[in-house]
Amino acid sequence: xxxxxxxxxxxxxxxxxxxxxxxxxxxxxxxxxxxxxxxxxxxxxxxxxxxxxxxxxxxxxxxxxxxxxxxxxxxxxxxxxxxxxxxxxxxxxxxxxxxxxxxxxxxxxxxxxxxxxxxxxxxxxxxxxxxxxxxxxxxxxxxxxxxxxxxxxxxxxxxxxxxxxxxxxxxxxxxxxxxxxxxxxxxxxxxxxxxxxxxxxxxxxxxxxxxxxxxxxxxxxxxxxxxxxxxxxxxxxxxxxxxxxxxxxxxxxxxxxxxxxxxxxxxxxxxxxxxxxxxxxxxxxxxxxxxxxxxxxxxxxxxxxxxxxxxxxxxxxxxx
Numbered sequence: 198x199x200x201x202x203x204x205x206x207x208x209x210x211x212x213x214x215x216x217x218x219x220x221x222x223x224x225x226x227x228x229x230x231x232x233x234x235x236x237x238x239x240x241x242x243x244x245x246x247x248x249x250x251x252x253x254x255x256x257x258x259x260x261x262x263x264x265x266x267x268x269x270x271x272x273x274x275x276x277x278x279x280x281x282x283x284x285x286x287x288x289x290x291x292x293x294x295x296x297x298x299x300x301x302x303x304x305x306x307x308x309x310x311x312x313x314x315x316x317x318x319x320x321x322x323x324x325x326x327x328x329x330x331x332x333x334x335x336x337x338x339x340x341x342x343x344x345x346x347x348x349x350x351x352x353x354x355x356x357x358x359x360x361x362x363x364x365x366x367x368x369x370x371x372x373x374x375x376x377x378x379x380x381x382x383x384x385x386x387x388x389x390x391x392x393x394x395x396x397x398x399x400x401x402x403x404x405x406x407x408x409x410x411x412x413x414x415x416x417x418x419x420x421x422x423x424x425x426x427x428x429x430x431x432x433x434x435x436x437x438x439x440x441x442x443x444x445x446x447x448x449x450x451x452x453x454x455x456x457x458x459x460x461x462x463x464x465x466x467x468x469x470x471x472x473x474x475x476x477x478x479x480x481x482x483x484x485x486x487x488x489x490x491x492x493x494x495x496x497x498x499x500x501x502x503x504x505x506x507x508x509x510x511x512x513x514x515x516x517x
Contacts, residue, residue, distance in 0.1 A: 210234070212294060214287045214314065218505045220246070220342040221286075228334050229288035236329040237293040238321055241286040242266040242340040244457050246508060250465060254352050257473040258345035260466040264453035266340075270330045277382040279375075280328040281363075284314035286341035293326060310370070311500055312362025319367065323374055344506040349476065355503045356480035357487065364390040365488045366498075390481050397478035400471075 202208055211233050215221060225241055232239045243266060245259045274280050294305065310316040322328060333339070346352040364387040373380050406425055413422045426433050447467050455463035491498045 208291075210291050212289045212291060214282070214289075215285050215341070216343065216505070218343055218507045219285050220508055222339045222341065224337060224339050225286065225341070228331065228339055232329060232331070232334075233288055234290045234292060235327070237290045237326040238280070238282065238318060238328045239288045240270075240280055240282055240318075240328070240330045241334070242270075242332060243283045243286055244340050244342055245345045246342050247458055247462070248344070250462070252347050253469060253472050254349055254476070255345055255347045256462070256465070257352070257469055257476060259458060259462065260450060260454050260469055261473065263457045263466075264450055267332060267453050267456050268449065271332055273382055273385070274328075274330050277375075277378040278328065279322040279379060279382050280318065280330040281386070282314040282318040283341075284312075285343070287314065287318075293321070307370075309497060310362050310366050311358045311498060312366075315363050315367070316370075319371060322379070323371070342508075344508060346503060347506065349479075351504060352476050353479045353483060354501045356477060357483045358501055358503075360390050360393075360480055360484035361488050361498055363387070365484065389477070390484060393474070393477040393481035396474045400474070 198209060198212075211229055213226070213229060222241075228241065229239055242262075244262055245255060247259065248255055250256065270280065305317065306313040307316045318328065331339070346355055367383075368387055373383060375383070409422065409425060426436055447470075450466050450470065451463045454466040487498055
């Protein structure tokens with residue numbers, strides 16, 4: 198870019214990141230032009246392309262991005278001002294790039310991080326840069342669309358990289374800097390590597406309880422077994438509260454997916470939660486194993502490329 202500027206005398210004011218397979222909204226560049234340089238980094242939503250409902254793995258990405266980019270990012274922006282870059286649909290103020298070059302020009306995108314997009318947005322936030330997440334700017338659904346992995350193994354590999362870069366490498370490289378709100382945001386990002394495992398263990402507990410109740414029902418001649426959780430005990434009320442919170446999470450997932458993909462996809466997003474949890478569990482176990490194995494050997498974790506599917510010319514994309 199600099200060489201082109203030197204040849205033509207044209208100077209670029211905004212640098213935008215996209216992947217080659219992205220479908221770019223026709224109004225996204227105008228949106229970036231409007232909000233930069235008032236803000237140093239601008240992120241627009243990323244929504245996976247809708248596809249056949251039989252592609253369950255891909256739809257788990259649709260579910261998660263719909264909830265993150267229509268609800269969670271809006272909340273964290275108001276709470277801590279730390280908006281992570283999604284790696285695509287991200288615009289940077291050229292001045293910021295030149296300014297931060299005084300401190301890490303030779304490594305602006307951290308080559309030691311598996312999530313260099315998250316890494317640079319974290320460094321900008323720690324430097325008190327002005328970061329902005331836009332949901333429906335000017336009342337229009339301006340977003341980046343793309344396909345995500347369709348197979349279980351590809352999804353696990355990609356999410357392994359995300360967990361290592363965001364949770365483990367980010368923790369090791371930057372610790373817990375910032376004020377209380379900023380640290381809470383970091384905690385919410387990094388806890389995934391543990392909560393993904395806890396979620397999977399909950400399925401084991403559920404299977405044990407179902408087996409226990411089945412035996413209690415199928416073999417009455419051996420006497421009635423005691424209840425797993427006695428009514429009125431503290432554990433009983435904890436189970437009731439947790440069940441209520443789980444149903445509340447179902448409502449949030451349904452409403453978020455419905456905003457982008459409609460009622461059918463929103464309904465199917467509830468049973469797809471199990472598939473998401475299995476993928477996230479496998480990715481968490483793999484991330485922990487790779488990170489600590491390479492740390493013990495004092496080696497860098499290898500960057501695993503994700504195989505992408507490119508949309509066709511006649512891809513049905515709704516820009517509204």
